[in-house]
Amino acid sequence: MxxxxxxxxxxxxxxxxxxxxxxxxxxxxxxxxxxxxxxxxxxxxxxxxxxxxxxxxxxxxxxxxxxxxxxxxxxxxxxxxxxxGLVPSCPKLYAKWLEWCFFIVTELDSTSLYVMRRHGTNKGLAHIYGEAPQVVTQAAEYFRGQLRHVDVALTDGRQYLMGNQFTTADILLTTCLTWAIEYGVGICDSAVPYLERVTSREGxxxxxxxxxxxx
Missing domain, CATH: 3.40.30.10 (Glutaredoxin)
Structure with a gap:
């Protein structure tokens, strides 16, 4: 219940x-x-x-x-x-949804943004894990490089990552995009209207x- x-x-x-x-x-x-x-x-x-x-x-x-x-x-x-609802029903689209979800939580979140959080001094956890300016810089560059996959997807006219269906992949991506902006990493141009569209949702x-x- x-x-x-x-x-x-x-x-x-x-x-x-x-x-x-x-x-x-x-x-x-x-x-x-x-x-x-x-x-x-x-x-x-x-x-x-x-x-x-x-x-x-x-x-x-x-x-x-x-x-x-x-x-x-x-x-x-x-x-x-x-x-x-928030997950595709079609098996093939479900597979692509899974791919996006795993990509976002690994390549954008844990491998990039969280590395910056662990070792950065700006709103970071360097007091716990140690400062590593070079690591932070490389993590930011890696994030921007991986974001090109998002850029390619969003420049084809789709509303959301899975086309016209809003899914949990969009929830994951949005949190990473807002996190990147907060950390001064920046986001690709195509993600700007996407982010405005998604964050305007009542949910x-x-x-x-x-x-x-x-x-």
């Missing part, structure tokens, strides 16, 4: 993904607004739910699932609509408010 949905975590580029998906799907849920590196993820209560002590975490009845990309994919799959706006609540 959707009344059993509980989402732990607010305030990050990854937690907004889950809040956004829940609002896009119109699912009622309870928010537990805990923050990373605040000690809240290391309490006995939370560690029992998620031994990795990371956010976000979704509880759906007796199921707990972490990792933002996995959470939004799970929600999209469980709450499909006749037209597919994004309400999800963003929920993600910033009680910070």
């Amino acid at each position: 959707t009344d059993d949905l509980i989402l732990w975590g607010v305030g990050t580029s990854r937690t907004i993904r889950a809040h956004w998906a829940l609002h896009e799907l119109g699912l009622p849920y309870q928010s537990r607004p805990i923050l990373p590196r605040s000690g809240e993820t290391k309490t006995a209560e939370y560690t029992a739910l998620n031994p990795r002590q990371k956010i976000p975490l979704l509880q759906d009845g007796d199921l707990t699932i972490g990792e933002s990309a996995a959470i939004v994919a799970y929600l999209a799959s469980k709450h499909r609509t006749p037209d597919g 994004y706006r309400t999800g963003e408010r929920a993600n910033l609540a009680q910070i």
Whole structure:
């Protein structure tokens, strides 16, 4: 039952993904607004739910699932609509959706932007992982290089990554684009109108408010 949905975590580029998906799907849920590196993820209560002590975490009845990309994919799959909802129904399009999702969370997020966050001094975690200016510079260059694949896709007239269907791949990409802008990396020209279009969605706006609540 959707009344059993509980989402732990607010305030990050990854937690907004889950809040956004829940609002896009119109699912009622309870928010537990805990923050990373605040000690809240290391309490006995939370560690029992998620031994990795990371956010976000979704509880759906007796199921707990972490990792933002996995959470939004799970929600999209469980709450499909006749037209597919946030995930394509066609097997071939589903495969391309998977490809985009894995590309975004690996090449754009963890390999590029999160490397900058770990080792950068500007809003970064260098005080924990150490400063590495050259690594940050190379990560930014790598991000811009990988973004060319997004640029090619968005210059063919499509509304979203999967054509006219908004999916969780767009949720993942949008968070990376806004993250890149915040870090001063910049985004390709074709992504500018795309970003404006996607962030104008009501699901994004309400999800963003929920993600910033009680910070």
